[in-house]
Amino acid sequence: MAKIHTHYDNLKVSRHAPQEVIRAAYKALSQKYHPDKNPGDERAARIMAIVNTAYNILSDPVRRKEHDEWIASEEWEVEWLESSHGEDGREKPRGDGHWEPRQVAAPSRWRVLRDPRWWGLMLASFAGGGALAIVLLDPPRILPSVPSALAWP
Template identity: 70%
Template sequence: MAKIHTHYDNLKVARGAPQEVVRAAYKALSQKYHPDKNQGDEKAARIMAIVNTAYNILSDPVRRKEHDEWIASEEWEVEWLESSGEDNPRPRGENWQAPSPARQRRRWLREPRWWLGMLGGVALGGACALLLVKQPRLLPSALAFTPKQETVPALTSVPGPDPDAWAMPSGAKTPPAPVKALAVTQLVVPARQPECDTDLTTPAAPNGEPWPEQSGYISGYPLGNSGREMTVVVDNSANPNPVFVKIHDLDRGSNVRHAYVLGSGMLTIDGLAAGKYEVRYQNVVGSALRAECKTKAARQADAGF
């Protein structure tokens, strides 16, 4: 820790030295640097002035106690500055004099760290108070204002209720009707020529029964994730081939709907709960092309492919 230069150092005595030792040290230094023995020596005169000031303070019990308190305060500050990584306090010269306790307090009040700490404490206390006090209408009250009343010409002369009135409180005690939202997902199937290798060429559906004659759900599969929040529209109007559709629940990793949509047709799959879904589909090869695919597969088998 950096050393604090004190009046004890000026008299070359220990801090706890009794008054007899302080008086003897003062006499010894006075005989050495007295102006009568050092006429014309400015350095000796300067040192003698410092010695006189030090003795006047240390010989007075009240002033010596204040000086001891100031030393303790300075040492604490130096230790704090060194532990926080800041620069050491300014060095003391030979003309240094200890400030009074009142001056020391004023110096602390001028410190930016003191004021920042006070402001931070007040801000933290205010934030805690706001969190502890339950005032659900605090934010609306703070943002509310009374606009200037002006006469605005009507935008339309058609009588009737406000079409957006359902979204705003009417001022009555009855709460507004709940707003219901329906998420709609649409799959538009592009037109594509059937492929024997990738499309479904079986004459029966996965449930073992023939493919349905109309668009709809395929029987035998359970209806999962029932609800009223989502609807999926499968638009197969641009595709001349029927498609087999699966609605896959991404959260559960399972299929919750199995449907069949005719070529150039459309099907709405409703009754789904809110969630994340993926629409998967395959083209279903018709009976005419199915025979061609069967013949093609037989030829490839005979050729050794």
Template identity: 70%
Template sequence: MAKIHTHYDNLKVARGAPQEVVRAAYKALSQKYHPDKNQGDEKAARIMAIVNTAYNILSDPVRRREHDEWIAAEEWEVEWLESSGDEGHREGGTRVRGENWESPPPAPRPRRRLLRDPRWWLGLLGGMAVGAVCVLVLLQPRVLPAALAFSGKEQAAALTSIPNPDPDAWASPAGAKAPSVKTLAVTQLLVPPRQPECDTDLATPEAPNGEPWPEQSGYVPGYPLGNSGREMTVVVDNSANPTPVFVKIVDLERRSNVRHAYVLGNGTLTIDGLAAGKYEVRYQNVVGSAARSECANRTRRADAGF
């Protein structure tokens, strides 16, 4: 069967490798490709960014399980295409994307498998139910909560641009032409306080793309800005959390990241200029320099057997 390039390949470990092996492989590759040891080497910087991304995913149990599910879906698709004699439509039957250092993006699941998956039908029915609720909300002067957060290693909040109705629009005199109503959906995400965790938080001095973390709260350099518009604003309130957070806003319909931001500990950032749509906000604590030193000391003590 054709090979599928995964984050395990990027870290040069087996798929069932324990966390200790994953961490050791990351340390070895970091020492080899770190920008401080390869100044001016664009290839080393790109490899280091891919290694950072692979480690951030494989070191998190939730994100690693999602990656394993993606691998299983891809292998099922390749196996089905090869058994049906249609592998020629997938670049000669290979699933290796480019050279060995390649970050595997999530791919849509095969349509035939989706139609047989009862979860797909449940999701379809759930989407229809949510649409009906949204219609009822827009027909009445009420607003549903726009953000729901759940606890876990990877924190997330689902956002839907349900605009607030202008109360002045309902006070027009009888017979007068109703004024046009311009609305802006504003969603606030409250980040709870949490102590840094060396095994799951981002403990690198650079962002996953290899760029240094900003000195102030704002967008992380090097990432594109997508879904530009004027219909939605997201306020990330990290004032209760002493640790900085790395924030990603994901377009749920296109399954793509449209914003990457960095919010200082005990700080707040307003992310505006978003088009109307359905989004999910994912955030992860960023270990500061002092905490990074403590994490490094813990790792050294663990390696030494203390």
């Protein structure tokens, strides 16, 4: 699977690192690449800008959560592309040498549960089922125009 380069990689910390570890990594890298310690070094200035951006995002809980969600979506997309296509973007061959698309792995059960469309469909299904049950169980009161011959016994 292709590796996605993240702000965690820029600070050289784990994705689950606590704020103290992120801050310590930022301090260590900023001491090493700070422009005052590397006057005239353009590479150090570029690295320091990257480190500053990574720290600004990872030190803010809201922006860090958004970054983590971006990582998850990118990893899912890469996994999907690699499962349906080769590394070069072409479809993978079957055993007999013919090219054919591979089956795409379904997203995990937990990813589906986070999808608001799934919850909306479930809510609509329950509401529709409840309304149908009420109409079928007590039709004369709900639908007074229904003849008693059509009502359930």
